[in-house]
Amino acid sequence: MPRPVSDAIADGLPLWDTYEALFFLVTGVFLGLVLGFLFPSAWRSFRRSFRQTDKYGFNKSTLSGELKFSPKNPLIALEEKPESEESQAELDLAAIFVAARYAVQENAFREAAALYLQILGSEKVSRTQTNKAMFELTQVYALSGLTEKAVETGLELLHRKPAHAEIFKFLLSVCSANPDGRMLMEILETYSGPKSGELAREVTHFLSSAARQLLARGQQREAADLAKQAVRWSPTTLEAKLVLIEATSILSQPDPNRPLDQAVLGFFVDLAELLRLSRTHSNRAPFFAFPLFAAWADFFDKNDSEVEQVVLRLHGELLSQIDFEAFAHDEIFRRDLDLFFGVLVSLRKGHPLESRWQVAMATLVSSGPKPVRVETFFWCQGCSAMQRYFLWKCGSCGRWDSLAPWASASDTGLDGRLASQN
Numbered sequence: 001m002p003r004p005v006s007d008a009i010a011d012g013l014p015l016w017d018t019y020e021a022l023f024f025l026v027t028g029v030f031l032g033l034v035l036g037f038l039f040p041s042a043w044r045s046f047r048r049s050f051r052q053t054d055k056y057g058f059n060k061s062t063l064s065g066e067l068k069f070s071p072k073n074p075l076i077a078l079e080e081k082p083e084s085e086e087s088q089a090e091l092d093l094a095a096i097f098v099a100a101r102y103a104v105q106e107n108a109f110r111e112a113a114a115l116y117l118q119i120l121g122s123e124k125v126s127r128t129q130t131n132k133a134m135f136e137l138t139q140v141y142a143l144s145g146l147t148e149k150a151v152e153t154g155l156e157l158l159h160r161k162p163a164h165a166e167i168f169k170f171l172l173s174v175c176s177a178n179p180d181g182r183m184l185m186e187i188l189e190t191y192s193g194p195k196s197g198e199l200a201r202e203v204t205h206f207l208s209s210a211a212r213q214l215l216a217r218g219q220q221r222e223a224a225d226l227a228k229q230a231v232r233w234s235p236t237t238l239e240a241k242l243v244l245i246e247a248t249s250i251l252s253q254p255d256p257n258r259p260l261d262q263a264v265l266g267f268f269v270d271l272a273e274l275l276r277l278s279r280t281h282s283n284r285a286p287f288f289a290f291p292l293f294a295a296w297a298d299f300f301d302k303n304d305s306e307v308e309q310v311v312l313r314l315h316g317e318l319l320s321q322i323d324f325e326a327f328a329h330d331e332i333f334r335r336d337l338d339l340f341f342g343v344l345v346s347l348r349k350g351h352p353l354e355s356r357w358q359v360a361m362a363t364l365v366s367s368g369p370k371p372v373r374v375e376t377f378f379w380c381q382g383c384s385a386m387q388r389y390f391l392w393k394c395g396s397c398g399r400w401d402s403l404a405p406w407a408s409a410s411d412t413g414l415d416g417r418l419a420s421q422n
Contacts, residue, residue, distance in 0.1 A: 093119055093129055100136065109144040113137060131157060135167065142174045150174050151183050155190060163193035172206050179210035181222030188229055195233060201400050204234040205392055208243040212291070215247060218254055223247040238281045238401065239392055245273050246292045251299060260303060264310045267296055268321040271340060275322060278336040285404050287343060288374055289390040294347040300357045301348055307357035311364055318364065328366075337365060342372035378403040 096115050103112035116137040119125055125133070134157040141150035154171045161167060168191045175184055184207070195203075207230035214223035224247040230240035246252060250266030270292065278284060287293075300307050311318065319325070327333035345358055378387045381404055385396035394402050 093122060093125060097129075097133075097136075100140075104136075104140060104143070109140050112140050113144070116140065131160065134160075135170075138170070138174070147174060147178065147180075148183075151187070155186065158187070158190050162190055165193050165199055168193065169199070169202070172203065175210070176206065179213050179226075181214060181219065181226060184210060184226060185229075200234045201237065204230045204237050204240050205400075207233065208239050211243050211247055215252055220247065220252050220254060223252070238277065238283075238286055241277055242286060242290060245270055245277075246290075249292055251292065251295055260306050261310050261314065263299070264307060265314065265318065265321065268318045270296075272322040274340055275327075275333065275336055278339075279332065283401065283404055284336075284339060285378055285390055286392075287339065288372075288376065288405060290343070293340075293344050294349075297344050297347045298349065301355060304356050308360040311357065311360040315364060324365065339372060341365070343374060346371040346374045377406045379406040 096119055100112045100115035100119075103109070103115065116133045119133040120130060120137075134153055138150050138154040138157065141147075141153060151171060151174060154167060154174065158164065158167050158171065168187065171187050172184070175187070207226050211223040211226040211230065214220075214226065224244070227240065227244040227247040230237075231244055234240060249270050250258065250263055274287070274290075278287070341361065348355070378390050379385065380387070380394040380397060380399065380402045382394060382399040382402045383397040385394060386406070387395065387403060390403055392403075393400050
């Protein structure tokens with residue numbers, strides 16, 4: 001105990017000798033607090049050394065037994081048994097991550113999901129560990145086929161990190177098998193990261209494919225919304241624009257009782273838009289794989305004589321839709337018109353004879369186009385690889401929009417490459 005100040009002054013002793021013990025005590029407490037704040041992990045280790053190991057300590061051998069880890073049984077899963085709050089708080093989160101990942105490898109998705117939820121419910125989990133656990137839990141739900149839960153968990157994580165491109169791309173891939181327009185729009189609205197370069201092209205391709213799937217299911221309005229989003233992501237990409245034409249075409253609208261005059265007029269509106277796009281995009285390979293051509297050819301064949309009458313009756317109005325008079329003597333316009341009519345005629349299924357609507361339209365535009373050979377080969381302008389079917393992305397070099405129609409030297413073509421059959 002330090003000596004009283006009055007005694008120290010009476011005896012003539014210096015105050016340093018009196019308060020020496022108190023000085024070192026205060027200094028030691030201060031340094032301990034500083035080190036505790038600066039090095040919390042070292043401080044916890046220091047405290048654990050004074051605890052009872054069997055009650056509070058972290059025993060690796062006990063943990064390995066609880067996790068059932070062995071070479072014969074690679075699955076690590078925690079036993080379901082009651083644990084005290086103190087021992088549960090001391091459980092190593094890294095070990096639970098390992099346990100969950102081993103469970104995924106063994107296709108034990110329910111056990112893996114329970115482990116990730118245990119991590120998220122821990123009071124010791126950090127923000128980084130929370131994000132990691134949520135991302136891996138999203139993957140577990142996706143592997144389990146629980147698409148809605150995967151998107152729900154992934155969206156919560158995306159709200160935390162709205163500019164994270166990898167989370168955004170993974171959520172889109174989760175929706176690829178069975179796209180849902182509402183989910184996709186929510187994902188697109190949440191993401192706030194960069195929208196350019198390779199990511200923009202990939203997202204455009206995904207949204208275009210999803211829009212076509214929605215069209216096949218009769219969800220025309222949702223498909224049109226996704227197609228518009230695809231155009232916003234990559235305004236210069238032909239793929240998105242073609243899908244938008246397909247989604248907004250009158251033929252894609254669910255109205256079986258529409259007047260035939262309106263349908264034929266809608267076809268010429270689509271044709272005018274295709275002619276406009278063809279003038280701004282030199283590569284005409286995508287038109288060979290344009291699904292709307294086949295739909296129009298099938299529709300016209302089912303209403304052959306009626307379509308012929310409509311074409312003859314609405315002669316002037318139909319030509320005005322494609323501004324025929326302004327481009328009647330334009331060589332590029334005539335070539336593109338021949339190409340589109342040639343592809344349309346080639347996609348007629350099971351109709352070897354010339355149809356009445358085909359003759360009427362050929363007379364209307366003063367043209368007699370030959371059927372274009374749709375089933376052809378495509379070659380990559382980047383690596384010269386040959387593809388049997390048209391792809392937006394080359395399977396060899398990975399370049400986008402690089403495939404062009406290929407024709408042998410003996411074939412004739414509309415522009416040197418577009419082959420025609422006699």
